[in-house]
Amino acid sequence: MKFFLGNIIFLFIFACYNYYCLASDALTIGVLFNNNDADEQLPVESVTYANNLIDQRINYTCNAQIISDDDTSEANKKLCEMVNNKTGVAAVFGPPSGHTSAMVESVCAALEIPLIQIYPTKEPFSEYTTINFYPNPKLLAKGIGRIVKSLHWKSFAVLYESDENLVLLQDILKLEKSDSEENASSINLKPLGQGPDYRVVLKDVQDSREVNVILDCSLSTAMRVLRQAKDIGLLEKYYNYFLTSLDAHTMDFESLNANANITTIRIIDIASEDITQIVKNWELTKLHKKKENIHISPYSVTTSKALMYDAIRHFVDSVNALHVTQKIHQEQLSCDDTTKKYENGLRITAYMKIRPPTLSLTNPIKFDDYGRRTNFTLYLVQGFRENVLGYWYPDLGNQFKLNFSANEYQEKIVRDLQAETIRVASRLGAPYLMLKQSPNGDPLEGNARFEGYSMDLISEIAEFLNFKFEFYLVGDGQIGKYDENTKQWNGLMRDILDHKADLAICDLSLTHQRQKVVDFSLPFMSLGISILYKHSEAKSFNMFAFLDPFSTDVWVYTATLYLTVTIVLYFVFRLSPDEWENPHPCDENPEELENIWDIKNCLWLTLGSIMAQGCDLLPKGMSSRTSSAMWWFFSLIMTSSYTANLAAFLTAEKSGPTIESAEDLAAQSKIKYGCMEGGSTQSFFRESTFPTFQKMWLQMVQSQPSVFVDSNPDGLKRVQTSKNSLYAFLMESTQLEYETKTKCDLKQVGQNLDSKFYAIAMPMGSSYVGLINSAVLHLSETNRLQDLKKKWWEEKRNETVCSSKEQVSSSLTLINVGGIFGVLYVGIGIAYFIAFCEFLWNVKNVSVEEHISFKDALKIELKFAFSFWIKRKKTKCPTPSPSSSPSVKSRSKSRSLLRSAGSFFSLNRLNNKE
Numbered sequence: 001m002k003f004f005l006g007n008i009i010f011l012f013i014f015a016c017y018n019y020y021c022l023a024s025d026a027l028t029i030g031v032l033f034n035n036n037d038a039d040e041q042l043p044v045e046s047v048t049y050a051n052n053l054i055d056q057r058i059n060y061t062c063n064a065q066i067i068s069d070d071d072t073s074e075a076n077k078k079l080c081e082m083v084n085n086k087t088g089v090a091a092v093f094g095p096p097s098g099h100t101s102a103m104v105e106s107v108c109a110a111l112e113i114p115l116i117q118i119y120p121t122k123e124p125f126s127e128y129t130t131i132n133f134y135p136n137p138k139l140l141a142k143g144i145g146r147i148v149k150s151l152h153w154k155s156f157a158v159l160y161e162s163d164e165n166l167v168l169l170q171d172i173l174k175l176e177k178s179d180s181e182e183n184a185s186s187i188n189l190k191p192l193g194q195g196p197d198y199r200v201v202l203k204d205v206q207d208s209r210e211v212n213v214i215l216d217c218s219l220s221t222a223m224r225v226l227r228q229a230k231d232i233g234l235l236e237k238y239y240n241y242f243l244t245s246l247d248a249h250t251m252d253f254e255s256l257n258a259n260a261n262i263t264t265i266r267i268i269d270i271a272s273e274d275i276t277q278i279v280k281n282w283e284l285t286k287l288h289k290k291k292e293n294i295h296i297s298p299y300s301v302t303t304s305k306a307l308m309y310d311a312i313r314h315f316v317d318s319v320n321a322l323h324v325t326q327k328i329h330q331e332q333l334s335c336d337d338t339t340k341k342y343e344n345g346l347r348i349t350a351y352m353k354i355r356p357p358t359l360s361l362t363n364p365i366k367f368d369d370y371g372r373r374t375n376f377t378l379y380l381v382q383g384f385r386e387n388v389l390g391y392w393y394p395d396l397g398n399q400f401k402l403n404f405s406a407n408e409y410q411e412k413i414v415r416d417l418q419a420e421t422i423r424v425a426s427r428l429g430a431p432y433l434m435l436k437q438s439p440n441g442d443p444l445e446g447n448a449r450f451e452g453y454s455m456d457l458i459s460e461i462a463e464f465l466n467f468k469f470e471f472y473l474v475g476d477g478q479i480g481k482y483d484e485n486t487k488q489w490n491g492l493m494r495d496i497l498d499h500k501a502d503l504a505i506c507d508l509s510l511t512h513q514r515q516k517v518v519d520f521s522l523p524f525m526s527l528g529i530s531i532l533y534k535h536s537e538a539k540s541f542n543m544f545a546f547l548d549p550f551s552t553d554v555w556v557y558t559a560t561l562y563l564t565v566t567i568v569l570y571f572v573f574r575l576s577p578d579e580w581e582n583p584h585p586c587d588e589n590p591e592e593l594e595n596i597w598d599i600k601n602c603l604w605l606t607l608g609s610i611m612a613q614g615c616d617l618l619p620k621g622m623s624s625r626t627s628s629a630m631w632w633f634f635s636l637i638m639t640s641s642y643t644a645n646l647a648a649f650l651t652a653e654k655s656g657p658t659i660e661s662a663e664d665l666a667a668q669s670k671i672k673y674g675c676m677e678g679g680s681t682q683s684f685f686r687e688s689t690f691p692t693f694q695k696m697w698l699q700m701v702q703s704q705p706s707v708f709v710d711s712n713p714d715g716l717k718r719v720q721t722s723k724n725s726l727y728a729f730l731m732e733s734t735q736l737e738y739e740t741k742t743k744c745d746l747k748q749v750g751q752n753l754d755s756k757f758y759a760i761a762m763p764m765g766s767s768y769v770g771l772i773n774s775a776v777l778h779l780s781e782t783n784r785l786q787d788l789k790k791k792w793w794e795e796k797r798n799e800t801v802c803s804s805k806e807q808v809s810s811s812l813t814l815i816n817v818g819g820i821f822g823v824l825y826v827g828i829g830i831a832y833f834i835a836f837c838e839f840l841w842n843v844k845n846v847s848v849e850e851h852i853s854f855k856d857a858l859k860i861e862l863k864f865a866f867s868f869w870i871k872r873k874k875t876k877c878p879t880p881s882p883s884s885s886p887s888v889k890s891r892s893k894s895r896s897l898l899r900s901a902g903s904f905f906s907l908n909r910l911n912n913k914e
């Protein structure tokens with residue numbers, strides 16, 4: 001009995017204790033929603049329901065009010081009704097928009113009611129009563145800025161929906177003025193406009209060839225923008241989008257079927273197990289309270305829902321904890337009487353700020369003294385929802401944590417590369433790419449159509465990285481020139497920019513201007529601009545080079561003058577009395593005088609003097625000597641000039657080129673020079689600030705006809721065919737080396753004018769850059785690049801390679817002086833012909849004189865002519881037959897007598913008369 005009584009007393013005391021200490025107190029929470037089925041309602045219901053069920057110290061009820069965004073007076077009325085209610089409110093959650101938040105903050109601050117916010121606001125109205133679970137916008141902006149920096153975009157467009165949100169972009173915009181130019185990004189900030197049609201802005205982005213876009217707008221707007229981007233082809237490979245919305249995980253981007261890279265951020269740790277448990281509770285709450293059986297995916301949890309959960313959970317846990325030490329009551333208050341404040345308000349807020357949350361969806365949660373949230377984790381998600389690339393939290397500052405190692409990332413890119421057939425653009429041009437001839441004449445297809453350095457290079461890279469590729473020729477055959485007027489590129493550059501090609505390989509120079517719009521691999525060949533010029537030997541291929549010292553005009557004038565002067569001299573000699581001489585000096589009173597200056601002798605005299613050989617006949621008269629002297633003077637000057645000029649020509653042959661360097665070219669204007677139109681060589685001269693190159697550029701631009709050519713082969717041909725080597729071509733040393741190996745009339749002049757590289761071009765932001773770089777490095781380290789160059793520059797040459805001797809020889813060859821030999825042969829030939837004619841004429845005379853047949857006379861004369869040992873010739877021909885008559889004999893005898901006398905007394909004329 002005693003035991004039973006004892007038990008009864010214990011139970012009574014326990015019941016009293018329970019009643020006093022653990023009896024459920026009621027607390028009302030005021031919540032301001034936007035609409036009836038606001039997303040945030042479920043977490044509030046779930047947390048309070050679960051708490052009321054399990055921990056019965058406080059029974060939470062919810063006073064939810066729907067307020068409209070822009071009606072502050074209505075919101076004020078509803079809030080005041082809420083606090084003025086019999087039960088009052090222990091805290092106010094909300095409001096969801098910035099328009100009414102100032103009013104709500106002021107009421108709560110005046111009455112010291114805790115105000116718990118889950119939306120971004122400006123600075124807190126009251127540091128004592130407000131706690132905001134939404135990440136501090138400045139920190140969030142910092143995190144977004146850091147994440148965008150980690151994307152390494154050289155340029156991007158920011159499309160924003162409202163100016164109010166620009167605070168979130170402030171750190172992104174700072175990227176434009178980064179510490180170094182290398183890290184700085186060029187930013188194109190554009191408002192999205194009213195919508196719903198955003199195509200105009202998107203078209204602008206497309207026209208500006210921007211591939212990186214940051215969308216700062218609500219999720220619904222972002223989806224609309226992305227759909228329209230898809231329509232105009234802006235959701236293709238190589239386009240990158242970054243969405244600033246923290247709710248992007250709730251959207252199924254796969255439905256867009258985009259090839260573009262879409263990167264998003266969120267603050268909810270969807271991978272955590274807590275979220276699964278929490279959404280399960282939400283489902284149970286729905287089932288128990290509303291009898292609705294729903295399924296909630298963690299990916300459907302919006303940020304505001306998660307933040308509301310974290311806020312209410314934290315509030316309930318904090319109040320429950322505070323309630324143990326000192327009871328938390330609710331009080332009826334009035335907006336009109338702010339002298340009466342909520343007694344527990346400041347205690348609750350202060351405790352919530354310092355107490356670490358037990359369970360939350362947006363871990364970690366920490367507040368500063370002003371109730372601003374100072375800790376959270378920003379996850380960077382790419383493509384699929386699960387693909388969390390990395391994360392950032394404020395304590396990381398300027399760091400960014402990646403979720404995977406560099407190797408894992410590399411492996412992923414390799415997998416992507418191997419899953420594709422890479423399109424490689426190029427253009428024809430030996431030795432980089434040439435059309436291949438099928439051995440049996442069958443038409444070739446695909447990559448088999450081509451051969452050359454570029455083909456081998458990409459084949460080696462593809463083999464190293466194990467990917468497939470298809471080669472194609474760019475439509476216009478150009479490498480890539482930027483047109484300032486149309487603001488467009490052409491050639492390979494254009495195909496890369498239009499994303500028609502994944503790679504471009506040829507003699508494509510890596511230039512600053514090009515690198516601004518495309519990505520380049522590491523260089524695979526180094527080179528420089530050089531001068532291609534014609535070897536001076538080329539001049540000596542002219543057999544008649546000995547004519548060069550005088551121009552054709554001078555030769556013609558001299559020849560004409562020679563004939564004219566001869567005729568003039570002939571007349572002067574006939575007029576001059578001193579030229580008429582006694583033909584027989586022994587005869588003191590000759591009956592006749594003789595003038596030796598017939599036209600033949602005049603020709604001989606003038607020829608002898610102009611040939612500087614003199615003549616055995618000389619004039620004697622005053623006038624004739626004067627005229628001859630004048631001719632000799634003329635001949636002296638002409639011969640000396642010719643000799644001097646010829647010597648100069650021969651010296652020029654031996655001393656090599658007249659230009660040795662770019663300075664030499666710039667210093668003269670006789671030899672024209674140019675380069676390939678639209679290539680990097682032209683850009684080099686156009687943009688150079690070096691005085692010599694500026695001068696050269698000016699000369700090139702002013703030259704008429706144009707000194708620019710469409711291609712390297714055209715330039716080369718122009719050098720080869722230009723008369724008197726009056727054209728030099730500025731071309732890249734690698735190509736020059738290739739051409740001068742077999743075109744022996746061409747040579748390089750001087751050193752390279754600059755130093756640059758060929759590299760493989762890829763669309764800006766291509767993920768394959770790193771892989772291609774590693775392949776190029778591998779080929780370089782294993783000497784394969786050298787081997788390939790040797791193969792195409794030396795081994796695979798069909799033409800004969802010039803011997804180095806041939807190229808440097810400066811001595812004159814037979815060909816150089818062949819013309820002079822030719823003149824000699826022709827002269828001798830003519831002399832022989834004349835001699836033969838004279839011989840025949842003499843034979844004919846002999847046959848007539850000796851009354852023998854022409855044949856006999858010919859035989860006798862030939863026999864005599866070829867009897868080389870006979871030094872004297874009889875004046876009379878030996879008659880062939882003894883049948884010669886005595887009369888003939890006696891006449892011949894008398895003739896020979898007369899002839900010998902005549903030769904003594906110069907009686908030739910008598911002979912002739914006879």
Ligand code: GLU
Binds near residue numbers: 675678681
């Ligand atoms: N390699 C040059 C380019 O990429 C073309 C040749 C040249 O300009 O000499 O434009």
